[in-house]
Amino acid sequence: DWTMPGFVDEAVSRIREQVGQDRVILGLSGGVDSSVAAALIHRAIGDQLTCVFVDHGLLRLNEAEQVMDIFARNLGVRVVHVDASAEFMGELVGVSDPEAKRKVIGREFVHLFQREAGKIEDAKWLAQGTIYPDVIESAGAKGKKAHTIKSHHNVGGLPDTLHLKLLEPLRDLFKDEVRELGVALGLPREMVYRHPFPGPGLGVRILGEVKAEHADLLRRADAIFIEELRGTKATARDAAADLCAEGDVGRNWYDLTSQAFAVFLPVRSVGVMGDGRTYEHVVALRAVQTSDFMTAHWAHLPHELLGRVSNRIINEVRGLNRVVYDISGKPPATIEWE
Numbered sequence: 252d253w254t255m256p257g258f259v260d261e262a263v264s265r266i267r268e269q270v271g272q273d274r275v276i277l278g279l280s281g282g283v284d285s286s287v288a289a290a291l292i293h294r295a296i297g298d299q300l301t302c303v304f305v306d307h308g309l310l311r312l313n314e315a316e317q318v319m320d321i322f323a324r325n326l327g328v329r330v331v332h333v334d335a336s337a338e339f340m341g342e343l344v345g346v347s348d349p350e351a352k353r354k355v356i357g358r359e360f361v362h363l364f365q366r367e368a369g370k371i372e373d374a375k376w377l378a379q380g381t382i383y384p385d386v387i388e389s390a391g392a393k394g395k396k397a398h399t400i401k402s403h404h405n406v407g408g409l410p411d412t413l414h415l416k417l418l419e420p421l422r423d424l425f426k427d428e429v430r431e432l433g434v435a436l437g438l439p440r441e442m443v444y445r446h447p448f449p450g451p452g453l454g455v456r457i458l459g460e461v462k463a464e465h466a467d468l469l470r471r472a473d474a475i476f477i478e479e480l481r482g483t484k485a486t487a488r489d490a491a492a493d494l495c496a497e498g499d500v501g502r503n504w505y506d507l508t509s510q511a512f513a514v515f516l517p518v519r520s521v522g523v524m525g526d527g528r529t530y531e532h533v534v535a536l537r538a539v540q541t542s543d544f545m546t547a548h549w550a551h552l553p554h555e556l557l558g559r560v561s562n563r564i565i566n567e568v569r570g571l572n573r574v575v576y577d578i579s580g581k582p583p584a585t586i587e588w589e
């Protein structure tokens with residue numbers, strides 16, 4: 252029978268056997284898979300593991316601090332924190348096409364990761380948080396030549412240029428098993444059960460050209476939305492209005508949605524504040540429910556919750572004076588706006 256403690260013990264001895272005295276590098280993104288891989292490998296080989304956290308400056312509010320808190324301070328993992336926001340912003344000047352932005356961010360990411368990895372002497376292994384669905388997907392893609400609607404970036408190709416062997420301890424696990432493993436390894440539940448976040452980060456949630464000041468506004472609006480979702484539980488009235496199932500009463504709206512975030516729209520509209528007229532930017536809120544992210548419904552969030560989020564964003568984030576809610580399904584819309 253498969254048990255989590257049994258899996259941890261087995262995985263730890265397998266990693267020790269594979270790696271021996273060698274050093275291992277891992278690209279930490281703050282996402283669930285790379286985080287769990289890091290925690291597991293650290294459990295097995297401690298300081299033989301060095302994580303490289305390339306911070307592109309397009310993360311959510313306080314995310315870089317959280318990653319450093321959890322890994323470097325709490326777990327004692329060696330993490331090289333590369334604060335590369337300035338480089339990324341520089342490369343993104345004048346780039347407004349969504350796929351062009353993905354390419355710039357992906358290329359810069361690989362470049363910086365290679366540069367930092369190259370500094371870690373006599374590393375023999377590159378660890379990745381590849382999970383079973385990734386293995387299946389890339390096997391399928393080889394045969395079929397996957398039809399890409401959006402080019403998803405990862406660190407593919409790195410083992411070749413870095414001459415490293417691949418260490419992928421999560422290859423046999425499904426997502427829910429990876430999450431369970433993360434909790435068993437002491438990662439905060441809140442991190443392990445987080446909504447997915449795209450590799451290019453806020454770069455594809457700021458429509459058009461990415462500007463640092465827009466990223467700042469978006470981060471603050473997004474944090475308010477997420478805080479309210481986490482802090483608001485579904486009620487019997489919500490269930491009676493068919494916004495959720497009876498069994499979901501008492502669960503919070505963050506857990507009742509599959510992905511939720513704010514999007515920065517680079518247009519301005521007129522508003523009033525006190526005696527004055529404002530002319531500021533707009534954010535759209537997006538919340539979806541889905542089982543596979545291939546199709547999705549927009550989430551029927553309670554109106555009071557949406558109203559509270561809107562009021563807070565407009566009152567607390569100077570520079571935003573209008574909030575709209577996205578009611579498009581996938582298809583025909585995608586989950587992200589770019």
Ligand code: XMP
Nearest residue numbers: 401402403404447449450451544585586587
């Ligand atoms: P779409 O927008 O295509 O998104 O409906 C489906 C899921 O994929 C995520 N996504 C990405 N993830 N790099 C990623 O790592 C990307 O470039 C990217 N684009 C979309 C999206 O957040 C959603 O979960």
